[in-house]
Amino acid sequence: MKVLAAVSGGVDSAVATARLVDAGHDVTAVHLALSAKPRTHREGARGCCSLEDANDARRVADMLGVPFYVWDVAERFAEDVIDEFVAEYQAGRTPNPCLRCNERIKFAAVAERALALGFEKVATGHYARLIETSAGVALHRAVDEAKDQSYVLAGLTQEQLQAALFPLGDSTKDQIRAEAAQRGLLVASKPDSHDICFIPDGDTAAFLGDRLPVRSGVIEDSDGNEVGRHDGTWAFTVGQRRGLGLGRPGPDGRPRYVLDIEPAHNRVVVGSRAELAVDWVLGEQTRWFAPPDLPQRCAAQVRAHGRRIPAVLERADDRVEVQLLEPEYGVAPGQLIAFYDGDRVIGSARVSQTAAVATSA
Numbered sequence: 366m367k368v369l370a371a372v373s374g375g376v377d378s379a380v381a382t383a384r385l386v387d388a389g390h391d392v393t394a395v396h397l398a399l400s401a402k403p404r405t406h407r408e409g410a411r412g413c414c415s416l417e418d419a420n421d422a423r424r425v426a427d428m429l430g431v432p433f434y435v436w437d438v439a440e441r442f443a444e445d446v447i448d449e450f451v452a453e454y455q456a457g458r459t460p461n462p463c464l465r466c467n468e469r470i471k472f473a474a475v476a477e478r479a480l481a482l483g484f485e486k487v488a489t490g491h492y493a494r495l496i497e498t499s500a501g502v503a504l505h506r507a508v509d510e511a512k513d514q515s516y517v518l519a520g521l522t523q524e525q526l527q528a529a530l531f532p533l534g535d536s537t538k539d540q541i542r543a544e545a546a547q548r549g550l551l552v553a554s555k556p557d558s559h560d561i562c563f564i565p566d567g568d569t570a571a572f573l574g575d576r577l578p579v580r581s582g583v584i585e586d587s588d589g590n591e592v593g594r595h596d597g598t599w600a601f602t603v604g605q606r607r608g609l610g611l612g613r614p615g616p617d618g619r620p621r622y623v624l625d626i627e628p629a630h631n632r633v634v635v636g637s638r639a640e641l642a643v644d645w646v647l648g649e650q651t652r653w654f655a656p657p658d659l660p661q662r663c664a665a666q667v668r669a670h671g672r673r674i675p676a677v678l679e680r681a682d683d684r685v686e687v688q689l690l691e692p693e694y695g696v697a698p699g700q701l702i703a704f705y706d707g708d709r710v711i712g713s714a715r716v717s718q719t720a721a722v723a724t725s726a
Contacts, residue, residue, distance in 0.1 A: 367391045368530060369479040370488045371471060372425055372433075374418030376545050376552045377490030379425040379639040381532040383548055385488055386429050393484070394426040394433045397475065399562065401439040421552050428550065436478070438470055447563055451576050453601040458624035458699025462561055463517045463671070465582040472525040475529045479528075486530045494534035495526060496709075498657045502526040504565065509537040519703035519713035523654050553706055570600045570608065583630030587624060587640055598628045604695020611635070622695070642692035645722045648685045648702055648714025655690060657712060664705040665689060667696050667716070673705055685714050692721070 367375070371380040374392045385392045396419050419435060426433035446465045453460035476487045490547045492507035493515040501523045507513040521529075533541060545553035560567045576600050579592060584593035593611045601609075605623040622641050625634040646665075660679040664673035665687055675690040687702060696719045698701075704715045 366623060367484050368393070368486045368488050369475075369484040370394050370424040370431075371475065372396055373490070374421035374552065375490065375549070375558060376542060377492075377533060377554055378422075378488075379550050379552050380541050380545050380548075381490040382425065382431065383429055383489055383534040383550070386431060392431045393430075394422065394429075394431050396422040396433070396435045397470070398435050398437045398439055399442045399470075401443075408418070411664050414542055421555070421693075423550060436475065438474055441474050442466070442470055451517065451573060453659070453699050454573055454620060455577055455628065458626040459597055459602045459697035460699050461701060462518070462563070464520050464701055465670070468520050472521055476525065476528050476623060484491070487528055488530035488532060490516060490533055491531050492533055493531045495529065495531055502654075504654060504710040505534070506705070507534045511670075512538045515710050516666055516703050517703070518635055519710050520701055525549055526654065530561055540685060573597075573599050582633070584609070584633045584635060585635040586615070586621075587634060592635065595633055597625050598633055601633050603697035638694060641694040643719040643721050644679060644689040644692050644694050645720045646687040646689065646716055647681065647718040648687060649683075649717045650715040651683070652714070653712035654710065659685070660664055663711060666703045666705065667693060667700050676704070677719060680705060684717070
C-alpha cells in the first residue's frame with residue numbers, strides 16, 4: 366500500500382512510520398510546516414513544529430530509508446486553526462485547536478493532497494484504533510487509556526477515517542519508547558509536546574491580548590454583584606479558576622470559577638464550583654460515524670482526557686440533546702462532546718448550550 370506518513374519529529378510518529386516500513390508498505394514521510402516563521406528550537410515539552418522538530422523528522426526518514434518532504438501548510442493552518450481559535454475566544458466560546466487541526470489540516474488539506482498524488486492512506490502517530498466493519502471504519506479508543514486520542518479524532522468524518530492509519534493504537538506509550546530505543550531512533554527519549562503548538566509559552570491570554578482589543582468590563586458573581594473588572598472577555602473560559610484577578614476568594618472562602626462569558630454585554634460571571642455543574646448539553650454540528658438510532662444510551666466525554674459520563678442522546682432537529690446521568694463541571698460552549706459505545710466512538714457534536722436541569726428542578 367502507498368502510504369503518506371505525517372512525521373512530526375517526535376517519538377510517536379517515528380515509530381508509526383517504522384512500523385509501516387516493517388509491514389512492507391511503500392512509505393513516504395512528510396513533515397508539516399505549520400508556521401511561516403518557525404522557532405529554531407523547541408522549548409522542552411512546550412509546543413512543536415520548530416526547525417529542530419523538522420530536522421528530527423528528516424533524520425528519522427533518513428534512518429528508515431524513506432523519501433522525505435516538507436509541506437508548507439502554514440497559510441491554511443493560520444486561517445483554519447489560529448484565526449478560528451482567536452474568533453472563538455472573542456465570541457465567548459472555548460475552542461480546541463488540535464481538533465480543528467485534525468479536521469481541516471491533517472485529514473482534510475493533507476489527505477486531499479495525498480490522495481490526489483496517488484497515496485492510499487495517511488498515517489499519523491495518534492493513539493487510537495480503527496476497526497473495519499460492515500458499515501465502514503469504526504474509531505475505537507487506544508489500548509493505553511492514559512494516551513488515548515480518540516477524542517481529538519471524534520470530529521472526523523467516515524470518509525476521513527477510511528483514508529487514515531493509526532499504527533500505535535494497540536501499544537502503550539512505554540512500549541513505543543522502548544521500541545524506539547531498540548530501533549536506535551534518536552527521538553526515543555524526546556519529551557512529548559503539550560499545550561497549544563502555536564503558543565509555546567502556554568500564555569493563552571497574552572497570545573489573545575496581542576490580537577484582540579482591550580475592552581474593559583465587569584466581573585460579577587451569580588447574584589449580579591460586581592466583584593472585579595477585566596480587559597476583555599476573551600481572556601476567560603468557562604471553568605477557569607486561576608488568573609481571574611479578583612485577589613480574594615468567594616464569600617464562602619472558597620475559590621471562584623468562571624460560570625459564564627457574555628461578550629455582548631462585556632460581562633464575565635463567576636461563582637462556586639457547585640454552580641459549574643451541568644447535566645444537559647445541546648450539541649450542534651453533529652458528526653456520526655454511522656447513522657444513529659436515537660434515543661440512545663452512551664458515554665459522553667467533553668475533554669481530551671476527561672472522564673466518560675453515562676448519558677442519553679435525543680434528537681433535536683439537526684442537533685442533539687445530551688442528558689448527562691451524572692453532572693459534569695466546566696462544560697463550555699465551543700468544546701467538542703464525543704459519544705462512546707464502550708470503546709467505540711459513535712459520533713460527536715459542538716457544545717452550544719448547557720444547563721443544570723436536575724439541579725435546578
